[in-house]
Amino acid sequence: MKKYSVLLVDDEEDVVKAIMQKIDWDGLGYSLLGYAKNGLEALEIAEEKQVDVVLTDIKMPYMDGLTLSHKLKELYPSIKIVIFSGFDEFEYAKEAIRLEAEEYVLKPVDSGELSRIFRTVHERLDKEFDEKQNINHLKNYYLESLPILQESFYTSLIEGNVRQEDLTRAMLDYQIDLTGKFYSVVILHNSISLSPEGINPVLISMSIRKLAEERMQKGWRACFFTYLGNTVILTQLKREEEHYRLTDEMETLCRMAKYVCNATITAGIGKTVSSLLDLPLSYLGARDAVAYRVLYGRGKAIAVSDINPEERENPSLNRELLDEERLLDVYRSIRMASKEELFKDIDLYIQNSRLEKPSLQEYQFFLMELVTNIHKFLLSNQVDATLIFPKDEDVYQKVQQFSLEELSAWMKRICERIQGIIQEKRSDKTKSFVKKAVEHVHSHYMDKNLSVEGLSMELHVSAAYFSTVFKKETGKSFINYLTDYRMEKALRLLIEEEEKTYIIAESVGYADPNYFSYAFKKKFGMSPSKYKTSGMKQEGV
Structure with a gap:
């Protein structure tokens, strides 16, 4: 039996634990991811893990179940949602139907009824999965499409x-x-x-x-x-x-x-x-x-x-590269492969250039074209040619004297040098990119609308790339980094300022003081007011 993942979402911990214990999840073909106490937590889990089915309450703090369902359906259209609530109101049921929820169940939830619902959902998931995996279906689709x-x-x-x-x-x-x-x-x-x-x-x-x-x-x-x-x-x-x-x-x-x-x-x-x-x-x-x-x-x-992001486009060069597949392999290796792979591609390029028995004129034209293409590659990648070729050296004249073996050795030295410069430039760009993002957080952490999407737009990159690079360089996701920084500021304000919790929450970027208290307690194990009281006691106030 194929296993599907389930996430439970409810702010009533007793209700969730009862459901977790009373349902035979393994027997029904599910693996339980755990539970979230509100819609915001559920979204965070869905971003990190593959969630197939969500069982959610409607009324919860910070983000209710219907809003959560809207967002999940937008992000993951194939996700299955079961809504349960103690509010027997027709408007909720209508909204659940519009969201294409699998079921709308009223509390208290009967374990037998809930097991029946999850068996039905499992059958629907199996059917959809089989349709995508069916080999005959794929063969027919391949021929028709x-x-x-x-x-x-x-x-x-x-x-x-x-x-x-x-x-x-x-x-x-x-x-x-x-x-x-x-x-x-x-x-x-x-x-x-x-x-x-x-x-x-x-x-x-x-x-x-x-x-x-x-x-x-x-x-x-x-x-x-x-x-x-x-x-x-x-x-x-x-x-x-x-x-x-x-x-x-x-x-x-x-x-x-x-x-x-x-x-x-x-x-x-x-x-x-x-x-x-x-x-x-x-x-x-x-x-x-x-x-x-x-x-x-x-x-x-x-x-x-x-x-x-800063690479110059040269249409004539790029069209030429489309016709120079072997040389293009060398260029790709310069940008991202190891030195050994680069040298292998250079050997293949020289071996496959049909230069076994060229005329002198053919060989000279080949060498001139090669040097010209290397110059164009340097220009395209904004590499100063003088770092590769000395100013007082006639490169065209120099290569005319090379045998194929000497040409291969010369090309390997040149390309290895270019590879080192490009890798250094890429590293500098990445560090500069992350530095700008961190500086932005430090100067705009109080902005309630600060987000990955907004900051990535400002830096002119996609949110996906932004998130990957930021986590790689800092060791934290952007949300975690922002939350940690806001919490640092909040700790300082709680001790140094005689302000109410809701004012401190607003000053560090939280529109909802209740959610600020929730996030603070989640990180430090106590509420802001308790932390402030304990801090004052330690100072003898």
Whole structure:
């Protein structure tokens, strides 16, 4: 029997403990995550853990059950909600129905009735899971959902092989609607090495694609196709700023793919462009972003605008790189691979450049083009060329004298030096990024509206990337860091200021003094007023 996770939410601890003890959760096919005392706590748990079913009371402090249900359904549409309450009012029941709650149960809750409800919910979850996992269903879906002409057109778009004069007619012939103001390419890369055994990776990829279509096809007017083994999504945006929301949407998709499809996917989000003819640039950025999974971890959404926010775009260079796949592998290794992997890619590049028996002129042209491309790469990544090539050195003349073996050794020295500079710049950017966020917390902790979303917008990065980098550098999530800092300020004010608790709560960013007291007690084990009294006693007041 497949196990699903359950979260109980109620501010009445006795009621929750009774439910926990009286229900045979394991026998019903559930694992109990525990319980939350209010909607805010429940949301925090849902962000950290995969929650399948929520049993929630309605009337609770800080966030009631209906508000919690609204938010959970927005974030996780497949979640199942059972509402129970002691308030037998028709308006509550109507709202529960609108929220598509599985059941609306009145207190006191009968254990037999509750067990019946959870058995029914388990059957519904099994049915939905089987529909997503059914191999025959996926095979049929695969055959029906990939029209060859559309696939060919999308591939031509990202390869840069569609002319302006052919666009309108092609979209009309293939019944494709790409009339957005802005566009962004997303690549979904499935880590095959982490896939479950016994299931064809192609079928897993189709399952991922189906999941993505369910979430994105309507809201993002997205087009889906398969290219080089990955699922590629062409998204359409109304405003350029929507790429932050797109990254967060993909972060949620990565989490859902892990649970629903048992697949580890990395979503790479490319640069936002305003023309369909610039989609090759966005695709190239998405490929670079996916490659950064070796640094930021698999199973995440990575936007190229987050990892290289200051990188200059050079259209002619990027289109050229699309045709220089082998050299592009070297560039990727410079940015994120180990020295050993970089050297391996350089060897492959030289070996596959068809230089076994070149004419002198062919060899000279190859060397000139290589040096020129390295200069362009330095420019694209804002690396000072004089740090790599001495000012008084004629690089073009120098390389003309190299044999293939000497060229390989020279290229390895140059690329290793570039790799070190880029890694140092990236480290400096990350530290500067986190430093700005910390300084913002220290100067704006009293702002009641301070949030991950607002701060990430101010720093021009997605909330998903912001959260990953902040926790990696500080060891704490942003919410925990903000709460800890607010609590430090509150402790000082409680001792040094003769103010009421609600005034101190407001001065450290809490609109609700009751929630401030709740958070304070959760962290320090006593209420603010008790802490203040104990502090005064220690001082002999």
